[in-house]
Amino acid sequence: MTVQPAYLQKAWYVAAMSTEVDAQALFHRKILGTSVMIYRTADGTPVALHDRCPHRFAPLHLGKRVGDEVACPYHALRFNAGGQCTHNPHGNGHIPQAARVASFPLQERYGFIWIWMDASEPDLSLLPDYTPLEQGHANAVGYTYMAMASNYELIIDNVMDLSHIDHVHGEIITTRGKLSPIVPAIRETATNISARWEWSQQPAMLIFANFLERPEDPAEHYFDITWSAPANIQLSVGAVQDGKGFDAATAQYDLHTCTPADEFSTHYFFATRRNHVVEDADYNEMKIKAMHAAFETEDGPLIQAVQDEMGTSDFFSLNPVLMSNDIAAVKVRKLLRKMIAAEQAAGALQSAAE
Amino acid sequence: MTVQPAYLQKAWYVAAMSTEVDAQALFHRKILGTSVMIYRTADGTPVALHDRCPHRFAPLHLGKRVGDEVACPYHALRFNAGGQCTHNPHGNGHIPQAARVASFPLQERYGFIWIWMDASEPDLSLLPDYTPLEQGHANAVGYTYMAMASNYELIIDNVMDLSHIDHVHGEIITTRGKLSPIVPAIRETATNISARWEWSQQPAMLIFANFLERPEDPAEHYFDITWSAPANIQLSVGAVQDGKGFDAATAQYDLHTCTPADEFSTHYFFATRRNHVVEDADYNEMKIKAMHAAFETEDGPLIQAVQDEMGTSDFFSLNPVLMSNDIAAVKVRKLLRKMIAAEQAAGALQSAAE
């Protein structure tokens, strides 16, 4: 058995895009090293159970739905949406006390199904607010998912340090060398790390230029990103001309969020909403496909190569040479370490008190 | 090198189906973590040698037969059927004292070649009697083999708890829910665990119904299984009408037997003999293919999924919730553990005395 690294436990992770779990599915995904089955009850409410029968450890997602319950594929023990065994077809039908599986609290918001993996009461205040993803025309928002064979923190690093974009990505989002020299302005709270870049470039980023009044002229740009525990990065980017202020920018509001499957496998989810050509379904489809392709063919292989070369998930153990562009990413790594350590210390204290 | 788990050593394991080792073959298979080569001498007698030249560790099965001897593929050291080096083509031809490979006693019975992997004298009294497989028309018996990527005890569990059949298998052998409620009658000896189920169903199991006088009417059925160390399960199943007694049943006599390759790889052998349409070669071929397909597509993937989810071969360490249908399987696991522990204790005692 693989030893699992320490993850932040009291936290909301994205388990799936809402669209991945349809009315019939017994969807399954490995999350923080645990097999999880997700399905929707008849009223559409998603539920998550440990995907392992407590009898002989068959994955429940291979079983059959019986109304809002699920029968194990091996010996047909049936479990309800709360994880309690409700039917044992064997012998006198007695249901042992221990015949239940863990259920995990879910919240369906912003187009994602979020999961609370800890045994404690779920704390809704720890779920960040990404309401803008839900507001506006349905053709102005897109979602995508990638399985990445790397530790999740390497993906966070990638987004927290946007100085890579002129070097890794193509013409479509180049800042024409303007981003790299900027040391981003950092904002910090007890649980968030934000970074902001502002610059002018000519022409504007090509994803925006054609939606500006004068595509060939200079435009003011910004990137604003905010990491929130455990692995969410809200990224806003936009361009505007004529000193109109960024409130008037042609812009998009994105969410990058990662869920560790295990130490070297990560579920990478992405959502993007734009404020321009909001009714254009074809453009929307093209845009989400293009962004997916950029991850798959540009960031993805590079992050994978970094992971292979590192051979470990312990970034600092390799004595990286850090620079001004690492400031936000390093602050995130350190704050996340601190939060995990605090959680473990509190757990140890509680164990000692019991 | 993988650490091998503790296997019962003083025991007969099936090394191969008789048909797998033809007159020319240098057949090879990994058994209890050891590479074994099996071939037949000119008179047809099968012999088994350690499949590793003691010189530079080349697998002997890649070599050449020289009469009843085998020449190593690398430097042509030649070994006789007893494992003794008989020819060294190098230098002055001197054969070092240590130039021999272990030979393993074999018994060819019931359509299988059985192997004794322990260094002690083989004890024929430990080879169970499956004579019925050998008795009767050649078109009434079939054999098959599957490589399984799971620990062997999960396969024993599968057969010892027949309550899975209505849930895992299809219409052809359904008991129509009649089997599960029955707690089987258990018989135990020092070395065997048996379980027996009896029930009535209508119509009869479809594998038997068309051979009964009135296929649509109720029929009495039985399953009777006996595990013998290390990993043999003899299973009999039949159906009869009109209160004639099970001696008159339309029935089949099967053997399921497992040989560990290593902790997570198992050779699964199966034989079946029936007492009806015994001369029908087409039916025989269809039947063994159907049974093979059931293992490959129904039991196999499920056992594999269980193994993957368990991630260990130590079943009890995962605190399974056990039920009345587990009684026979758990008794087998416990008796096998006890026999292995006794064998190890005796070995330790002997080592201490020497």
Added chain:
Amino acid sequence: MTVQPAYLQKAWYVAAMSTEVDAQALFHRKILGTSVMIYRTADGTPVALHDRCPHRFAPLHLGKRVGDEVACPYHALRFNAGGQCTHNPHGNGHIPQAARVASFPLQERYGFIWIWMDASEPDLSLLPDYTPLEQGHANAVGYTYMAMASNYELIIDNVMDLSHIDHVHGEIITTRGKLSPIVPAIRETATNISARWEWSQQPAMLIFANFLERPEDPAEHYFDITWSAPANIQLSVGAVQDGKGFDAATAQYDLHTCTPADEFSTHYFFATRRNHVVEDADYNEMKIKAMHAAFETEDGPLIQAVQDEMGTSDFFSLNPVLMSNDIAAVKVRKLLRKMIAAEQAAGALQSAAE
């Protein structure tokens, strides 16, 4: 991370055939467990750098050439041919003191690029002299490369014990059983182990017979091999008739050399120069293809099977039965162990003194 076994560090290993590194390439290869990038500066000089950016560990060979420098694929830090960072496009452009990668001394000789992986001053006196490979017609020399999934010492064993050739290889280089009975004459120095066989056979080895005056008649033959640390074996083989002496032989001068990628992966390089039909380009191509094919289809699979059966790189731990044909190979293994141990002891002494 894989623990690397002890390699001889103060030594020249072949990193690549000269032809593998063209003017544009950012060539890469794992050597002694370390990722190495090799490229040629504008004047053709090969340089080798640690293939890992010190910032975020991206492989530099995925980056871009900027004249004689290389820009990292991730954030475009630029490194010169000595491994020093020369350009940081981020923030104020400050280049941290630690922003450099190890560079490895190279020597391009005999058609190969040789690398010194140790941090000490490279010692040119430790690079053996294989000048004959460079002398003569270009159509009389050939080079080839194979990736082998085995420990490098098993490949050295294979060449040091030529008694395998009548058993492993085909008609083309058979000695007709004449080689095996010969115990080779051994010559030893502090750093070299040589072995020599001489014999007569009829007809001559088929690779030579058609170039002799009377192809069907007996001919005198010799093999002469010299191992030099760490993993080079120079092999000469020839045939002559009429008691003319081996100086007049139809012969070839070969180099077999191995570079460990890691414990169970080896880069196997081979060069051969002949003294007959030296201008025949078609023959040259056929010959190197035939030798490559012999490694790939005859030695290679056997060495792989041996490695799989051994499951370790520690040959002596398996208590091999050694014979007269092992004398040269065993002397090499022992001398190499001794050299590695001496190097480690000197390193420990130096560490203690510091």
